[in-house]
Amino acid sequence: MRKFFLIFSIFILNKSFSQVTPQKLSDKYVLVIHGGAGTIVKSQMSPERENAYKAALDKALQTGNDILKSGGTALDAVEATVRSMEDDPLFNAGKGAVFTNEGKNELDAAIMDGKTLEAGSVAGVTIIRNPITAARAVMEKSPHVMMTGAGAEKYAKQQGLEIVDPSYFYTEERWRGLQKAKQQDSLKMYLDHADTTNRGMLKQWENKDYKYGTVGAVALDRYGNLAAATSTGGMTNKKFGRVGDAPIIGAGTYANNNTVAISGTGWGEYFIRLVMAKSISDMMEFGKMKLNVAADEMVMKKLPALGGDGGLIAVDKQGNIAMPFCTEGMYRGYIKNTGEKVIKIYKE
Ligand code: ASP
Numbered sequence: 001m002r003k004f005f006l007i008f009s010i011f012i013l014n015k016s017f018s019q020v021t022p023q024k025l026s027d028k029y030v031l032v033i034h035g036g037a038g039t040i041v042k043s044q045m046s047p048e049r050e051n052a053y054k055a056a057l058d059k060a061l062q063t064g065n066d067i068l069k070s071g072g073t074a075l076d077a078v079e080a081t082v083r084s085m086e087d088d089p090l091f092n093a094g095k096g097a098v099f100t101n102e103g104k105n106e107l108d109a110a111i112m113d114g115k116t117l118e119a120g121s122v123a124g125v126t127i128i129r130n131p132i133t134a135a136r137a138v139m140e141k142s143p144h145v146m147m148t149g150a151g152a153e154k155y156a157k158q159q160g161l162e163i164v165d166p167s168y169f170y171t172e173e174r175w176r177g178l179q180k181a182k183q184q185d186s187l188k189m190y191l192d193h194a195d196t197t198n199r200g201m202l203k204q205w206e207n208k209d210y211k212y213g214t215v216g217a218v219a220l221d222r223y224g225n226l227a228a229a230t231s232t233g234g235m236t237n238k239k240f241g242r243v244g245d246a247p248i249i250g251a252g253t254y255a256n257n258n259t260v261a262i263s264g265t266g267w268g269e270y271f272i273r274l275v276m277a278k279s280i281s282d283m284m285e286f287g288k289m290k291l292n293v294a295a296d297e298m299v300m301k302k303l304p305a306l307g308g309d310g311g312l313i314a315v316d317k318q319g320n321i322a323m324p325f326c327t328e329g330m331y332r333g334y335i336k337n338t339g340e341k342v343i344k345i346y347k348e
Contacts, residue, residue, distance in 0.1 A: 025222045029068040030319045032334040033060050033081055035091050036213035037265045037311035040329030042346055050345065053090060053331055057343050060084040061335045064217060069337070074219035074227035074261070075113050075136075082109075082132040082229045085215035089171050091331075092213025094130060097169050097233025099178040102240055105169035107233055108247040109135045114226030114255035119145050121247035122152040126169075129162040132231045135247070137161065146247065174236070181237040212327075214246055216263025218255070218315045222337075226261035226317060228253050228277075235268065244268030250278030257317060259284045260291055265330070266303070266310010274302055280314065291316040292324075299324040 035057055042050075064081035068074070086094025097105040109131035110121035120139025123146065128134045134156040138147050147155055157163055214232035221227075230246040230253040238244075245252030245268035252268065254277035255261035262277035271277075276298060283294035295314055303309060304326050311325025313332060323332045323344075333343035 025071055026224065027222065027337050028220070028319055029222050029337045030220045030315050030321065030334065031061060031064040031068060031077055031081065031217065031336075032219070032313040032315050032321055032323065033057060033064070033085070033215070033217045033332065034263065034265055034311065034313045034323070035060075035085060035215050035331030037309075037325045037327045037330035038212050039327060040331070040345055045345075053345060054343050056085065056088045056090050057331060057333045058341075059088075060215075060217070061333055061341065061343070064219060065335045068219060068221055071222055073223070074221035074225050074255075075111070077219045077221065078217040078227045078229035079111060079132055079136055081217040081219075082215055082231050083130050086130050086132060086231050089173075091215045092174075092233045093215040093231040094233075095169055096171050096174065096213075098174050098213070098236040098238075100234075100240060100242070101182075101237050103175075103178065104240075105166060105233055106238075106240075106242075107131045107169075107231070108244055109229070109231040110247040110249060110253040111135045111139060111229040112227065112249060112253055112255040112261075113139070114228070114257040114261055117256060119249045119253075121146045121249065121253070122148070122156075123243040123247045124149045124241060125152050125156070126166050127153055127163050128156045129164045129168065132229055134159075134161055135229075135231075145249065148243070169233075174233075177236050212265045212267070212310055214244075214252075214265040216246075216253070216265065216313060218261035218263050218313055220261070220315050220317070220319050224257070224317065226255045226257050226315065228255040228261040228263050230263040230265075232265075245271035245276065248272055250275050252277065254278050254281055256281050256285075260314050260316045262312055262314045264310060264312040266312075266325075266327070267308040270303055270306055270308025271310065274298065274306065274308075276303075276312065284316070291320050292322045295322040295324050300326055 064077040089096035112119040216230040
């Protein structure tokens with residue numbers, strides 16, 4: 001009997017010890033971001049504007065880096081990083097979102113946890129200051145994955161998220177972008193986040209090649225978990241109720257600890273039809289392909305072959321990074337625990 005009690009107490013002690021022992025943290029973490037892909041060419045960019053973009057990308061990287069460095073989760077890091085870009089009018093997400101055909105801002109966002117495969121998204125929201133935080137609330141506080149329009153807004157209010165007047169999202173530049181798009185073709189969805197000079201925008205229009213200003217972040221944290229987040233205003237002159245790829249889990253946003261975390265930017269309809277992000281994950285999981293091979297196959301071959309364009313950022317479970325795009329440029333960058341930091345805009 002005494003022996004039994006001894007074994008039993010050791011078992012109990014062991015169990016409670018393992019419950020209080022903190023999970024061993026590795027040093028390794030990686031954060032990758034994008035601020036949209038498109039016809040981003042140096043000759044159309046003023047040095048001031050280029051510096052402003054670089055500074056905004058740098059700020060977003062630092063925000064996520066501080067969280068990951070201090071042992072925060074990939075989920076917290078991608079949410080905070082995307083919030084930083086949502087609040088910056090330079091990007092087509094949150095403040096600075098493009099206008100619909102009706103002259104409104106309808107925002108989409110999604111977040112996914114690679115550890116649990118839990119996901120949350122909102123689509124067509126007009127009064128939530130940070131749609132990415134609403135997406136996270138849907139994931140964590142509701143039994144659902146996706147909520148749209150007025151329902152998503154009601155839910156965000158109930159969750160105590162910051163609500164703004166729709167005019168908060170107005171920027172002169174995006175408004176001009178809509179007028180320009182309508183002059184060109186009032187029926188056509190204009191895939192530009194309108195951050196160029198008029199000359200630049202016209203050139204893009206003629207070339208049928210545009211800019212996409214969606215923002216996104218993917219991260220591998222010190223616990224070995226992956227997460228992805230994407231937020232966007234969508235496309236200039238989009239029809240009322242149009243939803244892009246960003247809030248569609250598996251299209252513009254996906255994370256799975258077994259494979260990869262991905263956030264996309266580009267012509268959303270094509271990303272949805274290609275089930276872009278999940279396809280890359282499946283190619284890695286079932287086809288045993290390396291991240292860069294799978295991502296290049298989808299972004300550099302399948303996407304243009306179908307008539308679409310854009311790019312994406314990805315980090316796999318080992319911390320490998322891919323940032324392919326089949327446009328002229330993509331606002332992008334990454335930071336690692338080693339201190340290595342890269343911020344790029346054009347093709348290099
Ligand atoms: N992918 C976004 C959409 O189609 C646009 C973008 O990336 O800027 O809504």
